[in-house]
Amino acid sequence: MRNTKGKLEICWSAEIIASNLDLLTEILLWAPAKSLLKFKCVSKRWHSLISDPKFCISHARFQRMLNRTADALMLSNGYKSTPEFHLVPLKHSTKVPFFDYFNVSEVKIIHSCNGLLLCCCKLMLDKPKFVKTTQMKNDGLCEFRYFVCNPTTKEFKILSPPKPTYLSLSLAFDPLISPYYKVVCICKGSSSKQEFQIDVYSSETESWSLLPILFEMPLGMTYSNGVFLDGSVHWYSYAETSLYFHIDSQSVKKMPMPFMFSWEGMDWDIMYFGESRGHMHLVLTKNRSSLEFDVFEMEFEYTGWSLSYHVNLQSMRLMFPELTWNFMNKHAVFSVLSVIQGEKDEEKKVVISVDGRAMSYNLCDGTSIKICDLEPRPRRSEIARVPWHYEGCQAHPYFQSLVSV
Incomplete structure (x- = not known):
């Protein structure tokens, strides 16, 4: 009798939840995006609720506050022959399906932002056609196409071409600010070779808007590796200052670089530039x-950079003697894929790429663990002695998301 009574109470509770749309919504907000895709098969009502764009953005906002650390790092493959990407899991065994739904053979990740990816693909042109975004390859013409995709839902949207004189593209999306994303493009100004402009694509209007402002870049500014944080896209340079673009005010502002860059910026190697939590x-x-390397963190309101940690990986070398550190080429010894800010300071870590492995180094206690083996990147040429290392600019944070593109 007790077992029968208990089963009846469970069924009764389940019916109450299923019949109460508000309660069901609150419960489903806690579920990961991939689980919700499976839950669509439960019933037509669940399918309708989970497919509702309002629920999708509410889920993205809730998960943004709940899980601010990426599930994994997606490693850009440098236009590998098949559209698949190697993953470095940060939480658990995360898997992303092949990008075969693009129906193209060569895809490259340019930027990632809170669950969305900005990608580029090469398409061979059947008929010769000269366009500014066309390059020669294997005695044939190929054209670049740009698109934004959600790797969790497999949705993607092809963007209209940016200005022919574009230099870089960066994705800007924060569900806590807006359900729409933007693509920030740096392009050359029409009046001077030293002046540049900002062209912005909005998913709300599905169009580009060229801003009337002109600006000059600091010495050695790397405009290809933008970092989106607090409503702005940031770029680093090897000079005393760099730049960032504030999207809402549509203004380009100066950002300081570490103090040593004012007199010896070019003597330093910037291994990583990014954000976490x-x-x-x-x-x-x-x-x-x-x-050895130094980890800096930007201070409040861009007042400067503070040195957070000085790291010496000799402890990792001793703990894992099987690792081979290639000292013949200083650029192939190791690379920093990401700095992960944990919920607590003692959980802060750096993800290192060395000897075909992804390693995690705890910045507080100096301990190291192996995360996974890495597939070698394609070599620059057949005469290269060693495969490329993955660099920080090729490691893109991956978040599960239901947001529509």
Whole structure:
């Protein structure tokens, strides 16, 4: 009798939840995006609720506050022959399906932002046609196409071409700010070779808008690796200052670089520039073969960079003697894929690529663990002695999301 009574109470509770749309919505907000895709098969009502764009953005906002650490790092493959990407899991065994639904053979990730990816693909042109975004390849013409995709839902949208004189594209999306994303493009100004402009694509209007502002870039500014944080896209440079673009005010502003860049910026190697849980990080070294580097963090309201950690990977070398550190080429010793800001300071870590492995180094206690093996990147040429290392600019944070593109 007790078992029968207990089963009846469970069924009765389940019916109450299923019949109460508000309660069901609150419960489903806690579920990961991939689980919700499976839950669509439960009933027509669940399918309708989970497919509702309002629920999708509410889920993205809730998960953005609940899980601010990426599930994994997607490693850009440098236009590998098949559209698949290697993953470095940060939480658990995360898998992303092949990007075969693009129906193209060569795809490259340019930027990632809170569950969405900005990608580029090469399409061979059947008929010769000259366009500014066309390059020669294997005695044939190929054209670049850009699109934004959600790797969780497999949705993607092809963007209209940016200005022919574009230099870089960066994705800007924060569900806590807006359900719409934007693509920020740096392009050359029409009046001077030293002046540049910002062209912005909005998913709300599905169009580009060229801003009337003109600006000059600081010395050695790397405009290809933008970092989106607090409503702005940031770029680093090897000068005393760099730039960031504030999207809402549509203004280009100056951002300081670490103090040593004012007199010896070009002597430093910027190994990583990115953000995690609202913190912007910069990793610098003078010589990778020393196995030492510094981790800087941007201070409040861009008042400067503070040195957070000085790291020496000799402890990792001793803990994992099987690792091979290639000291013949200082740029191939190791690379920093990401700086991960944990919920607590003692959980802060750096993800390292060395000897075909992804390693995690705890910045607080200096301990190291192996995350996974890495597939070798394609070599630059057949005469290259060693495969490329993955660099920080090729590691893109992956978040599960239901948002529509």
